[in-house]
Amino acid sequence: MPELNKGAVQRLDAAHHLHPFTDSRALRQKGARVIERGEGVYLWDAAGRRILDGMAGLWCVNLGYGRQELIEAAHAQLQQLPYYNLFFQTTHPPAATLAATLAGLLPGELQQLFFTGSGSECNDTVVRMVRHFWAQQGRPERRVIISRHNAYHGSTLAGASLGGMAPMHAQGGLPLPDMVHIDQPYHFGEGQGTDPDEFGLARARQLEQKILELGPERVAAFIGEPVQGAGGVIIPPASYWPEIQRICRKYDILLVVDEVICGFGRTGHWFASEYYGLQPDLLCMAKGITSGYIPLGAVAVGARVAEGLIDGGEFFHGFTWSGHPVACAVAQACIEVMKQEHIVERVHDDIGPYLQRRWASLGDHPLVGETRGLGLLAALELVADKTTLARFPEAAGAGLVCREHCFEQGLVMRAVGDTMIISPPLVISREQVDELVDKARRALDLTLHTLS
C-alpha cells in the first residue's frame, strides 16, 4: 500500500468511508483522527503523537500492540491453511484445538463451543440456539428473551434488540418481537439514597415480575453482561447476580452471560462468571479471545443445551468465518501467552488492585461524584455538585469535553454520557497506570476550567 500523509488519508476517508457509531457530518467537517501504529499500551497518531490507549482499542487489545507470538501464529497458519470452513461435518486442527483449550478454561459444564466472527454474531447465535433448544424440548412457545435497559449486546438486529440502548432502538424500529427489557442495576445513576444491596435485589426481582407478567411458559432466557461495559462500567451490587440466578432456576429460564468484554482476564478471572459464582447455560466471548488482533467469537454451551442441540438434528446456522483457522490459531497463541505470563493472576493480585487504588484517588476531584472498578475496568461519574451529586445539564456535554481533554493529554478515555470509563490493556505496568491517572487528573482539571 502506498504511504499516505494524514491529509490524504482524511480526504479519502471523508469521501468514501461511513464509520460505525459516528456522526458522519461532524466527521467530514473535522476530519477523522488517524491512528497509524501501536506498540505495547501506546498508539501513535499521524502527527506522531504518542497516546496511552486507556480502552485497549474497543476493550479488546488485552496483550497490547505488537505481540510477536500472535503475529507469528497468524503468519504460520496463513501459510499452512489460510481458510477452510467448519460446515458439513468438517473441522481443522486450529478449531478443534481451540475448542478443547476453551473448554479447559471455562467454568462448570460449559464444554461445547460454537465459533462466530464477533460478539454480535454470538448473541444472534444465542437467540437461535435457545429457541431451537426449547422447540426441541417440545416447548416452542418459550421464545421471549429478557435483557436490561442500557445493556450492550452488539449491532446486528438481534444484538441491538437484546441490547437496551434507546438510541439504537430508535433507528429502525427495534427491538424485534419477543425481546424485552428490565431495569439495570446502576446504583449511582438510578439508586441514589438507597442501600446498594437492597437496590440490587429490587432490580433483580424485576426479572421475576417480568417473567410472571409474560407467563413463565413463554420465557426462553435471560441475558446479561456480568459488568455492563458500554453502558458505563456498571458493577452490580453483590446481591444482584445470586438473585438473578435463583430466579432463572426457579422458573427454568436459561441464563446467558455475555462475557464479550469481561472474558479473558478483564476482571481478574478468566471469566467474570467465576467471580460472581454464575453457572450460565450459555456464555458469549469475543474481543480478548484474540486480544483483538483478528475477529473471532465463540458461544460456550452447557451440557443441557448442548445435549438438546446434539439430539436435535442439523442446526441450520453458521458463518463463513465460524472458527476461521487463522483466528483460532491467534486465539490459541493469545491464551498461551496469557498462561505463560500469568496475566489473569497479575490482574487479580497486582495490577488490578493497583489501578483501582490509583483510580480511587481521583475521587477527591471536585468534578468526581463516584469512582468504581473491578480488575482492569473502571469508571468515574462527572457531577456538577459534589455534595448533591447533581449532574451537568445535558447540553454542557461534560463527558465529551473531558474525553477531548484526555485526547489532548495523550490518553484514550471513553465517555458514556457523563460517565468516564477505562479498560486498558492487561499488560499495563504500574508506571503506565500512574501516567494514565495523572493524565486523567489533568484532563479533569481542564474540564473543570472549560465548564466553569
Ligand code: PLP
Ligand atoms: N456484547 C458485549 C458485552 C459487547 O461489549 C460487545 C461490543 O462491545 C458486543 C457484544 C458486540 O461485539 P462485536 O462488536 O464484536 O459484534
